[in-house]
Amino acid sequence: MYTQYMFNTQTVNPAYAGTWESLGFLTLARQQWAGFEGAPRTFTFSMQSIMKNRKVALGLNVISDQLRFEKRLGIFGDYSYLLKLDDNTNLRFGLKGGFTNYSINFKDYIPYPGSTIDPLFQGEVDTKFTPNFGLGAFLYKTNFYFGLAIPKMLENKFKNNYNNNSVSAEVRHFFLNAGAVFSLSEDLKFKPTFLTKITINAPVEFDFSGNFLLKEKVWLGAMFRTGDSFGFIAQWIFDQKLRIGYAVDFTITELRHYNYGSHEIMVSFELKLTKERFVSPRYY
Numbered sequence: 001m002y003t004q005y006m007f008n009t010q011t012v013n014p015a016y017a018g019t020w021e022s023l024g025f026l027t028l029a030r031q032q033w034a035g036f037e038g039a040p041r042t043f044t045f046s047m048q049s050i051m052k053n054r055k056v057a058l059g060l061n062v063i064s065d066q067l068r069f070e071k072r073l074g075i076f077g078d079y080s081y082l083l084k085l086d087d088n089t090n091l092r093f094g095l096k097g098g099f100t101n102y103s104i105n106f107k108d109y110i111p112y113p114g115s116t117i118d119p120l121f122q123g124e125v126d127t128k129f130t131p132n133f134g135l136g137a138f139l140y141k142t143n144f145y146f147g148l149a150i151p152k153m154l155e156n157k158f159k160n161n162y163n164n165n166s167v168s169a170e171v172r173h174f175f176l177n178a179g180a181v182f183s184l185s186e187d188l189k190f191k192p193t194f195l196t197k198i199t200i201n202a203p204v205e206f207d208f209s210g211n212f213l214l215k216e217k218v219w220l221g222a223m224f225r226t227g228d229s230f231g232f233i234a235q236w237i238f239d240q241k242l243r244i245g246y247a248v249d250f251t252i253t254e255l256r257h258y259n260y261g262s263h264e265i266m267v268s269f270e271l272k273l274t275k276e277r278f279v280s281p282r283y284y
Contacts, residue, residue, distance in 0.1 A: 001042075002030065003223055003231050003247040004266050005177070005207060006193045006284055010046045011061050012175045013149035014078035014094030015138035017048040018057025020282060024048050024270035033251070033259035038068035048078070050273065055082040057092075070104040076151075080138075088141045096134035096151055100170065102127045130156045132170065143181040145284050150174055174198040181213075181283045189213040191221075191283060203227060216281055223249065229262070240281065243268045 002008050008028055009016040026046045033039035048059040059078030065071070076098030083091045105124040111117060136149035156170040179193035195207040211221030211233060219235035231249025238244075245266035250256065 001032070002028065002044075003207075003249050003262070003264050004028065004233060004235075004245050005195050006179055006191075006209060006211075007235070007243070007245060007266060007268070008044065008046070009138075009147060009177065009284070010048060010059055010078065011044055011063060012134075012151045012173075013136035013138055013147050013177075014059065014096035014134060014151075015080045015092040015136040015149070016147065017059030017078040017080045017094060018050045018082060018092060019090075019138065019140060019145075019284075020048060020270050021050055021054070022270040022272045024268060026266065026268040028264060028266040030262065030264045032262045033255060034261055034263055036255070036259040039259065040065065040067045042066075056080070057082070061096075061098075069108040071102070073101040075099060076132075076134075080136075090140055092138045092140075094136040094138070094149075096136070098132065100127075100130045100132065100156070102130060130170070132156065140284075142281075143283065144179070146178040148174075148176050171199055179284055187215045189283070191219075193284075209233065213283070219245070223247075225249070228253065231262075235266075241270055 008026065024047065028044040030042040031039070032041065043064040045062045046059065048057060050057045057080045059080070061074070061076045061078065063074045076096050078094055078096050080092045080094035085091055103124070103126045107124065132152045132154045134149065134151035134153055136147065138145065138147045150172065152170055152172060154170065155172050175195065175197055177193065177195040179191055181189055181191045183189050189212070191211045191213065193209050197205045205228070206226045207223060209221055209223035211219050213219050217237050219233065221233045222231065223233060224230045229249040229251045231247060233245070233247045235243055235245035247264040248261050250261045251259070
């Protein structure tokens with residue numbers, strides 16, 4: 001889950017690799033429900049680069065998730081290929097492949113005082129290598145984009161080494177996102193975006209955001225996630241190369257009484273591999 005999903009699409013969609021038309025790096029740290037013991041923490045590192053023919057692009061994603069004593073580390077590579085539909089419209093298809101390292105020791109949990117010992121909490125799950133692959137497509141031009149992705153096609157189960165109890169830790173998700181940029185004046189642009197997350201046996205979740213770009217330097221906006229939270233986003237752009245973003249969201253569920261919001265810090269940097277006299281600004 002990312003509040004700044006509109007700048008971090010590659011983690012779920014391999015076809016996004018190459019859209020920067022540069023060598024780019026992005027790091028993001030998210031603390032969910034700050035002040036709540038054992039709350040989820042996510043750390044992401046992504047990179048992408050176009051090849052010499054400008055059609056093929058490669059990418060890498062390293063994602064670390066921790067929820068209480070549950071830990072998972074995912075390392076996935078991306079491959080995308082560009083189809084030029086016209087002078088201004090591009091379509092990329094992508095393939096993602098990699099593995100997840102998953103671990104949880106049930107003995108670290110403390111049973112409620114006076115309760116009987118649950119045999120499910122006697123062992124641990126320690127899975128070092130669980131391969132998976134994903135697919136994606138990304139249609140875009142300077143002021144519009146539309147993406148569809150399934151980052152993990154396989155639904156893997158991790159097994160408890162004490163009594164062979166399985167944990168459904170990787171479930172297939174479908175991601176659909178889109179955004180557009182409207183010029184309101186010479187120094188002000190408006191970008192509405194949405195992200196839809198779909199999985200079987202769970203409610204469909206929608207993320208909506210609206211961001212304003214001031215003088216091609218500062219993004220300011222707000223977001224709403226159905227059934228979950230609302231928040232605010234800010235990003236500073238330095239010389240079209242370095243970007244620093246911050247986002248905070250506040251849950252609207254009963255958990256709002258027990259935390260101080262969820263916080264994200266994002267930093268990205270890009271190096272142009274070709275010398276172009278005119279470079280189009282990147283809005284997503």
